[in-house]
Amino acid sequence: MRRRLSTQALTAWQRILQQDRKPLIDVFKPTAASGTLTSYDLPAAFDEMKSTPRFPLLETLHDIALSMPWVKADGSAGLLRAGEYAKQAEILDNASESILEMAESALENPEKNRAEIATLAMLKVMYAHFINNYCYEPCRHALEESKDPNRVGRANAIIPRSLAQPRTILCTLFENKLPIYRWQNYNEYSPANCRVLPRDAPALNQQTVTTMIRGEGSSDEIGFIGNHYVQESRTPELIAACEDLVTASKTNDAELAASAYCQAVTAIESINDINKDMPLWCSPRGYNQLRIWIPGPRNHSGHNKRDLFPSEGVLFEGSEELGFDPFDMSRGETGAMTCIIKLARIMSLFSYDSRIFGENELTSAQHDFDQRRECGQREYLQHVETELARNNMKKLVQHTPPVWHQLIRLRSQIIEHNITHYGYSRNYIYENKEASTSALFEATGGTTHQFLPTSALALISTTLSEIELLSSMSSEMTAGQKAELDMISDRLNMLQDVTKKQRAKFIQIEQKEEAN
Numbered sequence: 001m002r003r004r005l006s007t008q009a010l011t012a013w014q015r016i017l018q019q020d021r022k023p024l025i026d027v028f029k030p031t032a033a034s035g036t037l038t039s040y041d042l043p044a045a046f047d048e049m050k051s052t053p054r055f056p057l058l059e060t061l062h063d064i065a066l067s068m069p070w071v072k073a074d075g076s077a078g079l080l081r082a083g084e085y086a087k088q089a090e091i092l093d094n095a096s097e098s099i100l101e102m103a104e105s106a107l108e109n110p111e112k113n114r115a116e117i118a119t120l121a122m123l124k125v126m127y128a129h130f131i132n133n134y135c136y137e138p139c140r141h142a143l144e145e146s147k148d149p150n151r152v153g154r155a156n157a158i159i160p161r162s163l164a165q166p167r168t169i170l171c172t173l174f175e176n177k178l179p180i181y182r183w184q185n186y187n188e189y190s191p192a193n194c195r196v197l198p199r200d201a202p203a204l205n206q207q208t209v210t211t212m213i214r215g216e217g218s219s220d221e222i223g224f225i226g227n228h229y230v231q232e233s234r235t236p237e238l239i240a241a242c243e244d245l246v247t248a249s250k251t252n253d254a255e256l257a258a259s260a261y262c263q264a265v266t267a268i269e270s271i272n273d274i275n276k277d278m279p280l281w282c283s284p285r286g287y288n289q290l291r292i293w294i295p296g297p298r299n300h301s302g303h304n305k306r307d308l309f310p311s312e313g314v315l316f317e318g319s320e321e322l323g324f325d326p327f328d329m330s331r332g333e334t335g336a337m338t339c340i341i342k343l344a345r346i347m348s349l350f351s352y353d354s355r356i357f358g359e360n361e362l363t364s365a366q367h368d369f370d371q372r373r374e375c376g377q378r379e380y381l382q383h384v385e386t387e388l389a390r391n392n393m394k395k396l397v398q399h400t401p402p403v404w405h406q407l408i409r410l411r412s413q414i415i416e417h418n419i420t421h422y423g424y425s426r427n428y429i430y431e432n433k434e435a436s437t438s439a440l441f442e443a444t445g446g447t448t449h450q451f452l453p454t455s456a457l458a459l460i461s462t463t464l465s466e467i468e469l470l471s472s473m474s475s476e477m478t479a480g481q482k483a484e485l486d487m488i489s490d491r492l493n494m495l496q497d498v499t500k501k502q503r504a505k506f507i508q509i510e511q512k513e514e515a516n
Contacts, residue, residue, distance in 0.1 A: 005096055005165065005321060012100040013169065013322060016107075023110035024103075024173050027121050028187060029376035032243055035235030036191065036339045036377070038121065043195035045118035046126075046212050055098045058119070064088060065126055068133060069217030070140060070289075078217060080137050089134050092162040096169055099123065103173050120173060122212075125192050127167040128184035129213040131159055132293060135330075136215070139308065140292050149437055152292060155308040157315060164316035168324055175375045178323065182316060183330045186228075186337035187374050189294065194229035204230045206281055215293035220286025227281040228335060231274045235340060238267035242384055245347055249391035254400040257393075261347070261406030268344055268413040275420050287428045288435035296332030296446025334445030337369045339377045341417055346385045348410045349394055350459060362454050365447050398469075401476040405485060408470065411463045412488045415456060419495055422452040426502075448510060453503035460496045464489065 005013075030036045046065075049058035068085055069078040079085035099120070106116040135155045142153035159167075164182075171179045193211050201208035209226035241263035248257035282290075295308065313329035320326060345351060354363040370378065397404050425443050432438060443449060467489050474482055 004161070005094070005318070009097040009100055010321070012097075012104060016100060016103055016169075016173070019107055021107065021173060021176065023107060024117060024120065025176060025376045025379070027117060027174065027376060028192070028374035030235070030239050030339060030343070030380050032236055032240040035237075035239050036232045037229075037235070038192060040114065040118040040121055042118055042122045042125065042192060043199075043212065045115065045122040046195075048115070049119070049122075052119075055102065057093055057095050057098055060093070061095065061123070061126060064092070064130070065213050068130075069214040071217035073217070080133060080140065080215070083137070083141065086134055086137050086156060089130060089163055090160045092160075094162050094165055095123075096165045099166055099169055099173075103169075120170065121192070123166070124170040124174060125188045126213055127163060127170055128188040129193075129215065131163050131167055131182075132184045133215050134159060134163060135314065136293050136295075139295075140216075140289075143289070143292050147437070149288060149291065152308070155314075157309050157313075159314060159316045161318040165318040165322065168316060168319060168322050172322075176379075179375075181331070181372050182324075182328050183372075184333065185372050185374065186333060186335065187377070189333050190225045190228040191232040194226060204233055216290040218286055218290060220282045221290040221293075223281030224278070224287065224290060227274060227278050228338070231271045231340065232338070234267060234270045234274065237270070238264055238340065238343065241267060242343060242347055245393070246384060246387045246391075249388050249393040249396065252391075252396060254396060254403050257396060257400070258403045258406045261403065261410050264344065264347055265406065265409045265413055268340075268410065268417065271340060272413060272417050272420065275417060278424060284428045284432045284434040288432055288437055291429070291444060294333030294444050296330070296334075296442045296444050330446075331368060331372055332442070332444045332446040334369070334443065334447075335421060336365075336445050337372055339373065339381065341414055342370070342373075342381055343384065344410060344414050345459075346381060346388065348407050348414065349388065349397065350411065350414075350462060351385075352455065352458065357458055361447060361451055362458065365445065365451060366455070369445070401470060401473045402481070404466070404470050404473075405477060405481045408463060408467060408485065408488060411459065411466075412492065415459055415463065415492065415495065418452065418456040418459065419499070422456055422499070425449065425452050430506075449506040450503055450510070453499045453506070457496060457499055457503070460492050460499070464492055464496070467492075 027038050027040055031039065033039065046062065049062040052058045064079075066072070067079050070080045072078040079088055102116050102120060106113045106120060110117060135157070137156065139152040139155050142151065143149065146152065167182055171182050193213055194209055195212055196204060196208050197210060198208070206223055206226065209229055211222050211225050214221060241260045244256055244260035244263070247253070248260055309329070313327040315326050316324070316328055352363050352366040357363050370381075373381075397407055429443060430438050430449055443451065445451075467485060471485065477485070
């Protein structure tokens, strides 16, 4: 059984660190063709692991993935429910050398070796889940006993070398530097973890979208992840609109800018339609179980009774051998890490800037979410933001009422998405009446229950101020545009009032919790 890395493997690791890894980074780069989904065939890579003579360990990893869930695909109890998964993970062969060999081959000729690149991307997804499920296996058993999401004991806080080193290497392969974060991210949990069956299905729905790697294994977990995948599948139109907007900023083309914003509105409206259907895909009762696999890090000081981890975080064995700090900390899993709304905010010239909103949870959490996206996604978002600023898109918008009007329409759709997300945090986490439970300590992104309403209110307030400025230029707008602007203003004022009251309620509750 191979557990530690050989001198040959460590030499290969040093070569990898010196190589240009852009072909791997670009696997998750948004494009107008595939939107925010990768164009690489990860499901095919997963299936082909069953018969890869060159790397026989892949078949073992594939089998573990299928036998791991709390509930397996055939309805029987998996390794997690039997309490056997952690034991299997601890005796697993270390796949690092196979991964390094595959990576060097893929980078030598990326166009020829697309299948190997897809396999590496799929392994990155798999090890993210392997580690996540290793940590939370005892918590899921504790939940089974307590029925209380606030009383789930302690997580496994030492990741064995057999999981930690392959995951560390895989994270680095898809980064342009040593990654600061080695936990599962939103992309690995949802869009990159989905497949469509049959492959040529005419529609994406609960019957055709499923997952490859699972924790809970329930229909609610599959539905929760699948709904996010379908949202991401509707992003090609948003990316195309973004490309047009960048072009418009370079050429100072107001007509193209207005058209790009209008196209972006249509894209986000379509995404919002799917988002609002989440209760059809995942029930609050079912979410109560699957949530144990994606909790945030708040109160993980190692001293409080609800802490899951010690204060230093989780120990990744063998990290120093690869040049990493041994400890890492989960951020939890949250749709706030999706590129969709971040990109829409950039396009609408809004950011949670600490110079405007201060140094607080609102701005620090947003910054942390930004850092935990795939490198290819971060680079794309930064490129768009830089181009729009360099070309002074703000000037074009504020000097052209029809363009500004379309930007306001986009903002209103972003706010609708935020408010829907906030509603789910209340109904699924804090006020989960269907499961008769309340998770008091945090949202799954590790934020307080004030975070989502505060972020929505910041965008609402900014947008209402801009509507007021735009209204002073009403002579340059059509009657239809002015009427729509009034409707948006009325809607935002109502949402602002309601959201302020709900946030005040959470503040009072959290103050009482802290006092106790």
